[in-house]
Amino acid sequence: MKAEIIAVGTELLLGQIVNTNAQFLSQGLAGLGIDVYFQTVVGDNEARLRQAIDIARSRADLLLFTGGLGPTQDDLTKDALAAYLGRGLVMHEPSMAKIEKLFASRGIHMVESNRRQALMIEGADPLDNETGLAVGNALTADGTHYVLLPGPPREMRPMFEGPAADWLQEITGDMKPLYSRILRFAGIGESSLEAALLPLIDGQSDPTIAPYAKEGEVALRISTKAADKAEAFARIDATVTQIEAVAGSYLYAREDVPIEQEVITLLRNTATTVATAESCSGGLLAELLTNVVGSSGAYAGGFVTYTNGMKHALLGIPMAQLEGPGAPGAISESTAALMAERTREIANTDYGAAITGVAGPAESEGKPVGLVYVAVAARGKPTQTFELQLNGNRSTIRIRAVKQALYRLWRTMGNV
Amino acid sequence: MKAEIIAVGTELLLGQIVNTNAQFLSQGLAGLGIDVYFQTVVGDNEARLRQAIDIARSRADLLLFTGGLGPTQDDLTKDALAAYLGRGLVMHEPSMAKIEKLFASRGIHMVESNRRQALMIEGADPLDNETGLAVGNALTADGTHYVLLPGPPREMRPMFEGPAADWLQEITGDMKPLYSRILRFAGIGESSLEAALLPLIDGQSDPTIAPYAKEGEVALRISTKAADKAEAFARIDATVTQIEAVAGSYLYAREDVPIEQEVITLLRNTATTVATAESCSGGLLAELLTNVVGSSGAYAGGFVTYTNGMKHALLGIPMAQLEGPGAPGAISESTAALMAERTREIANTDYGAAITGVAGPAESEGKPVGLVYVAVAARGKPTQTFELQLNGNRSTIRIRAVKQALYRLWRTMGNV
Incomplete structure (x- = not known):
């Protein structure tokens, strides 16, 4: 079965919100064994919506709509589809009762337009809205299936995962997921x-x-x-x-996790710890590691030594290593190794990871943009260093350097 | 002028990524006075892409494509549009030279398919790719305008804001800008x-x-x-x-710059420097500051003191301040102040900025998620501290805490 997802809402066309619903539904439909061939976004405009329905019908068996089920005049998905199919709209009494009850319980006057949320296209099956007021619709007409879901993700998601998925599984009963x-x-x-x-x-x-x-x-x-x-x-x-x-x-x-999460998991599983020292990546390695929930048991902390003075003051790297005639310089294999080793010692952790290099836009120490050294120090083992030639802009070089450092740390921890 | 945004990529139809490009471009086109009537997503399939082009041509004057300009066999946007228009593909020599130079500089063998990224539709104008290899295309044929942009946001955004926007402003030249x-x-x-x-x-x-x-x-x-x-x-x-x-x-x-850039500019203009100390933000403050080009003259470096042990070892904060009965704890106004002051002293900078708090998901020290203390120390002035109650998830709380710290630093530097 081929599906098309049609999101209805001018706010999407103005770029006020991102269409996260399309991603959620694409994943969900794949899980049901239904192929999504197109996603369409159309504004709150009946003529253009009918045109989108017409096109989608010609290339898909299932049309999934999000948005346009609310109480306002702009909410016209049901009206447009009913008109397109030559059907009327009927009141879904259980939904109407729910709406009336809610307003009564809150002691506020119900605006007439709220009744619109309980309307159904003639002959459609209702899809319960657990977290909101607008009832969903599902129907088959002339061999095409239509599912109408609300726009707000907190209403759309449970409706899709519950009643809509049940309805879809019924109509696709013979397909393989x-x-x-x-x-x-x-x-x-x-x-x-x-x-x-x-x-x-x-x-x-x-x-x-x-x-x-x-x-x-x-x-x-x-x-x-x-x-x-x-x-x-x-x-x-x-x-x-x-x-x-x-x-x-x-x-x-073998699952969808970033490498920093895998590193934190491994550290926790082996009851080991890491500390970091960063020059060109400026704290991004620390930031990714600490963004993992549960990192505090495995990540001790680190240094951002952006200047030579800070590399000397915080890590005790000799100035003669960093500057002067014949010195290896801040951007060198030996400085990366010293940064990783001193950090591990000061923080008293099992591992120390360090990054130094040229993120650009200009070269530094006469060394080219993209030249980065990564070092991993491990308690009782020789320190490993890696020379990288990375391409991209400043941000890209930084993220690539950090991911390489995480990969090298992961390997040093006994993997591969 | 009516525009349609066509995103090409099976990964969007599988729900592996969200179509944030559509939001970015919708906002950008609105800024140029161009109305977006439809957004379409289609997979890496030539027949369906040609069908989407045909439909879009019938309802829009401008078709903006994202994705499918890369080196792989799946990247077929240029091929499909060229075939649709009955045009050939020609090599854009400056882009080819750039690709060859990059591979040569990295000393690695260039895979033949990388040449595809330098191809242009016959008669199209090239759109420079500042941050990647695939050249963009812009052309007008039979009264319809076509703009082809790469899929990765870090390549697409600068190409749209630079050469594509210039091209669009030229073709919409008769309108009041x-x-x-x-x-x-x-x-x-x-x-x-x-x-x-x-x-x-x-x-x-x-x-x-x-x-x-x-x-x-x-x-x-x-x-x-x-x-x-x-x-x-x-x-x-x-x-x-x-x-x-x-x-x-x-x-x-009064221009579109993030606050970290404004802070770096101010520091450079006043020949002053800053250092940072971070607990719950885990290096994000350092990362934002060092991502600004030219930050090395103004940002010295900093500490990520994720554990109490590190706050003590690196910053010399007494353990009695951090732990034990009656101690203020790591998440307190006085610890934030000490972190900022000690950091400024150790790094010998004009300013020190510190962040400590609870980013979640769980509370810490019996203090609620979202409670964050920010401190700014300045040479020869009393240290200022701020208690914040931030809402959101772990990532949101971290970024909000960091932006608040930057704002407070900016104010301390004599503004407002």
Whole structure:
């Protein structure tokens, strides 16, 4: 079955809000084994909405609407679809009773327009609204299925997951649901990963392998339709094994989590801790680690040593290491190593991670933009350092440097 | 002029990402006086993309595409539109040279598919990609305008705001141009600002006053259409004066710059410096300050003291202040003040800024989620502290706390 999601609302066309409903419903429909081929946004305008319905009917079997079920004159999704189908609107008495009861209990006068929220297209099934007043509608006409959901996410989500999903499962009773597994990679770029996997991707159509870029990371979604979970994951996991053979050393999670979360989980599971020292990344490594819920047990803290003076004052790195003729300089493998080691010692943690480099826009110490050194110090082990040549603008270089540092830390912790 | 935004990408139809590009472009087009009537999302499928182009052409004068300009086989927006228009694809040599140079500088082999990013539809104008490799395209054919932008927001946004906006202003040249001024506010929430300005907003239609929320800040766009700049800004600046009378103490910039940039500019202009100490914000304050180009002359560095042990070890805050019966605790006005003062002294800077609080999801020290203390220490002046009750989730509380700290620092530096 092919579906089209139609969001109705001028506020979307003005850019006042983001269409998060489309994402939620796309995921939900995929879970029901229904393919979404188009998403459309149209304003609160009956002629243009009818035009959108006409186009969607020609290319989809299921039209899912969000928005336009409220009490105001602008809320015209039901009116427009009823007119399009040549049907009338009827009052759904249980919804009307609920609305009247609510207003009575709050002791306020019910404005007439609130009755509109209890209207149904003739012949439609009602979809209960647990968290709001506007009743949803679901109906089939001339072989096309229509589901009308409210716009506010807190009303739309429970209605979709409850009564709408039940209704959809009934009409698609014979279809197989889609199962998928997300694989997350760090330390490798999207095009390199895709090039490595190209023979695999080209050589098969089921399960499908879909790459997509995250900030400074890459993810793959491995999907298949199957009668049940066991059958699906047998196929999916066989594909995962093939992917692991090619790019296993970059694969850090078999679920959709960022690498900083995986690092915090590993630290907690092994009762170990980390501290950080950052120059060009300016606190972004600390920020990502502490944004993980539960990081306080694993992340002790860190230093942002943006100037040479601070590298000396806070970390005790000799000025002769940082400046002067023949000095390695702040942007060097040996300075990165010293930063990681001194940080680990001062914070008395199991690991220390450090980043120093040139985020741009201008070169520094005569070294080019994108040159970054990452170091990982571990208690009782030799410190490891990595020279990176990153591309992108200032922000991109910073995030890529931080994700590389997290990947190197993850590997140092005994993985791969 | 009527526009339709067409986002190309199967990842949107699978719900893997949210179409934030549509919101950004809708706002941007409104700013150029162009009405958006439809937003469409279509997958990486040439037949369906051509169908979407055909429909959009019938109902819009301008088609703005995002996505599908990258190097992979799935990236087919240029191919599909060229085929639709019966045109060929030609190599844009400056973009090709840029791609080759980048790969050479990184010393890695260029995969052949990367050449695709330098392709142009015959007769199109190139749109420079400041932050990535895929060149944008803009062209007019049979009275319809087409603009092709990359999918990643960090590439799409600067391309739209720079070369694409210039191109659009040229083709809409016969219309009275829209002039606007952005006012940026910190230290006040969107709804409070809007409530304060409501009489002003309701009382006038030209210039228009459009509030929009930035991360942890609020901005107003004051716009008017006029024959020339002088006429426009005479009207706009009269409105700005009225706004200043109501909310002037929160207005930190008359252009679209984040407060961290304004703080760095002020520090540089006064040849003063700042250092930071962070607990619940975990490095986000340092990260925002160092993301500003030119921050190294003004920002010395800082501490992320996530645990009490680190507050003691790095900043010398007595354990008796942090823990034990009757201690104020880590989340207190006096700890915030000590953090700011000790940081300023250790780093030997003119200012020290500190943040400690509860970002959630759970309470801490029996103190509620959202309780945050901000302190600003200044050389030779009494330290100022502020108690905040912030709402939102963990990420929102962190960003709001950091923006408040920046606002308080900005005020301490002699403003307002």
